[in-house]
Amino acid sequence: MTKIAVTGAAGRMGGRIITLATESDRLQVVGAVEMAGHPKLGQDAGLVAGCGELGVAITDSLEQALQDADLLIDFTFPQVTLANAEACARLGKGMVIGSTGFKPDERERLRQITAGIPVVFAPNMSVGVNVCFKILKDIAKTLGDGFDVEIVELHHNKKKDAPSGTAVRMGEIVAEALGRDYDRVANYHREGMCGERDPEEIGMQTVRGGDIVGEHTVYFIGMGERIELTHRAMSRDMFARGAIRAAAWLGGKPAGMYDMQAVLGLD
Ligand SMILES: NC(=O)c1ccc[n+]([C@@H]2O[C@H](COP(=O)([O-])OP(=O)(O)OC[C@H]3O[C@@H](n4cnc5c(N)ncnc54)[C@H](O)[C@@H]3O)[C@@H](O)[C@H]2O)c1
Ligand SMILES: O=C(O)C1=N[C@H](C(=O)O)CCC1
Secondary structure, eight states: OEEEEEESTTSHHHHHHHHHHHTOSSEEEEEEEOOTTOTTTTSBHHHHHTSOOOSOBEESOHHHHHTTOSEEEEOSOHHHHHHHHHHHHHHTOEEEEOOOOOOHHHHHHHHHHTTTSEEEEOSOOOHHHHHHHHHHHHHHHHHGGGSEEEEEEEEOTTOOSSSOHHHHHHHHHHHHHTTOOHHHHEEOOOOSSOOSOOTTOEEEEEEEOTTOOEEEEEEEEOSSOEEEEEEEESOSHHHHHHHHHHHHHHTTOOSEEEOHHHHTTOO
């Protein structure tokens, strides 16, 4: 049995992770953390998540929540995750990290901080998206340079980062398969007389609205034909189930940064 603490315990993902972890016979929730001043502090994490009393009060002390935990599941924000990673590294606790929106230097900082602990770090923990990651590489390699690549993502109106971490990873996978540097070829903005499309560029488009859980389409657009690879998330539960699967998988693994491809055996 792996004992977990969950940060962002009152958040959209934190609540589903706590609820689904209580249904797993491989995980036990022993700690729940929210930011200082949060109105749910002191309340039972299970009652807040809607899955019944757990006997775990939500605290703003990560150290306290980690006391009896083997690892932390963190779906918050880059700055919070970086601070939490410092604590986990100090205390020798593993991490499953789902937060997105990291800048390249923050990703590198996270890698350095967590070098001594086992970590699963993935912008999307659903099985479907991770299978898409695998297929995308093959499609891009097989098509080669003759097709224009555009990535469109849609999410709810509360999402704070753009483009989504998933869309960025899709762009990185395609760029790598085509021998391009993602940071150089990603184009996030077209407006006015922006000129003809550079054949190497990867267009990154963001839509925000309502309660869309998450949709990603990668377009490979050629002359007279196009391929569209789309993933639609209908609920947050498969992200949460992925995080739970990652936490159970991580127990006993040596220090290192793993992704969901490793957890799912897709690499
Ligand atoms: N990897 C995936 O599969 C996946 C899936 C969905 C969302 N996400 C990412 O997870 C993150 C959270 O998404 P969400 O929709 O749950 O957001 P949310 O805003 O609903 O939840 C974030 C929670 O973190 C809390 N928080 C802020 N500071 C904190 C601190 N210092 N300590 C503890 N908790 C703190 C907030 O109060 C909030 O409750 C985002 O980066 C999102 O992109 C990843
Ligand atoms: O709701 C979110 O926020 C999501 N974030 C992840 C991302 O940025 O890719 C995964 C999908 C949902």
